[in-house]
Amino acid sequence: MEFRRLAAGALAALAFLVTAPAIGQQGTLTSRQSEALAAYERALADFKSILAERRRQIEAKQPLPSLPGQGLYLARIAVISTYKDLTDAIPSRIGKPNKFEIPPAYFDADIExxxxxxxxxxxxxxxPPAGAQDSPTPFNDVADLAFAIARAKGLAPEPAEVAGRISLGLFFAETNGKQNVRNARSNTYMGSFQTGPSEDxxxxxxxxxxxxAIAAIDPELSARDDKEEARARGTDQRFNHWTNxxxxxxxxxxxxxxxIPGIVKTLPHPIDQMxxxxxxxxxxxxxxxALKSGDLLNYRxxxxxxxxxxxxxxxxxFGQADRSRxxxxxxxxxxAMWLFNRKFERAMAKYAEIKAR
Known part of the structure; x- marks a missing residue:
């Protein structure tokens, strides 16, 4: 029931947005502005259409197309891209901040x-597929594994803590902090860290x-690893959170x-490290x-x-100016990695929560 209520609310929002006001109050538009407006309206209509189509397919339990998320992803990219082109052509279209922390020049908060x-x-x-092996402590696992690996690689405790925080950022970047997920845009990359079979x-x-070396540094973590290895035996290790x-x-x-010590000197902000x-x-x-060059930030x-x-x-x-680079x-x-900022902020908050406990 709750899922159906959410779906109904989403479709109501889509219906409302279909009737959202167009840009009729801008006065006479130049040819470039008119083209940018038309492109955005087409992209927005296409995005709404494919969202509604996928929702209908899921609700009706119909078979989904191969890589069902790819069309959605491309439609979202087109909406953001054409909106950036629109605000480049009509700067007054840049509106209020949005909850996703996307720069307002790229995103209309009304379509949240x-x-x-x-x-x-x-x-x-x-x-996750049936039989995926969850962990009751998925965030702690990421931080603990990274810390132990970093210590085994010779890092002192303080930079090893940085490795733990960075790795939690990777978990949020790849899956929004969700364990054992599949990939709606790829048949290759799967699991909590989205690896391919050869990478795994x-x-x-x-x-x-x-x-x-891990066992010598942290016998308890090594014992946990033995248990997870036994648990995942005979399965795809990408769908055991710990092993993936x-x-x-x-x-x-x-x-x-x-x-990491040198990276921290060059990039003191934790989000840049992530x-x-x-x-x-x-x-x-x-x-x-770039890291080997000695001039990371200017490496081209x-x-x-x-x-x-x-x-x-x-x-x-997003947008012609960026895509022409x-x-x-x-x-x-x-x-340019601003779309990752919110994910990394969540990772930092989760890491602080783990350390406080």
Whole structure:
């Protein structure tokens, strides 16, 4: 019943928004302004349409298309992109702040209900599979594993705590802090840390090599690991929260934990530190090169493939000005990761809560 009430409320909000006033009060528009307005209205109508379609399919228990979230994702990108083009053409369209902390030039706060419905649909489409092995302490697990790995890699306790906080940020960045989820936009990346099969296997091999050092530092955590290994035996380890977090950290991030003291000097703000490690997830090779360069913030990438990967992860993805970029420095990339800010703020709050306990 509660689910149906939420769905009904979402559809009512969509119906209201369909009748939201257009920009008729702007006076005579230039050709560029008219085109920008028309593009935004089309994108908004398409977004509402696909939201309603997915909701109908789910409510009717109809089969969903392959990668059912991809169309939703692209429609959301189009709404934000065309709104940015609209506010570039008509700056007076920049409105009030929104609860998602998206810069107002990119987002009309009046359509917040659409994004809420978008999130609810993804919750349904990405629900963990039957048999997924949850943890009663998912956030503590992330922080504890990262801290132990960092200590085993030679870090002192204080920078190892930073590793724990950063890793909690990765959990929120990848899944909004939800464990064992599937992926409505990919058939490859799954689980709490959204790893592919090869990444998961690689992380598991690296963990086995480090297991002795981990046991010496934290026998209790090592014993927990033995239990989770036994629990996950014969299954896809990506759907055991503990093993997927462990393998994900070992695959992509653990080797860089040694660099944390230098990273903190260059990037003193915790959110920037989290952004950098998220870039290890998104574009690992140029991020490692930037770290090795000795001039991280001014290191520039110009590969079309790298820029494509950034855009596919909501960085330089919105509006013609951003999408026309052919290169960017890491200073610019970090600044463009504003869509991650709210997730990382939640991670910082959760980490503070864990430490207070």
């Amino acid at each position: 209900p659409l994004i809420d419905e978008y999130s609810r649909l993804f919750d349904v489409m990405e629900a 296997r690689n992380g598991r091999r690296k963990w086995e090599a480090l297991k002795g 977090v462990r393998n994900g950290l070992m695959n992509a991030h653990a080797d860089l934990f040694r660099e 952004k950098l490690f998220e870039l290890i997830q998104i574009v690992p090779t140029p991020t490692r090169s 990438v110009s590969s079309r493939t790298v820029m494509k990967h950034l855009r596919n992860n909501s960085i330089f993805a 052919s290169s960017a420095s890491f200073r610019e990339i970090l600044a």
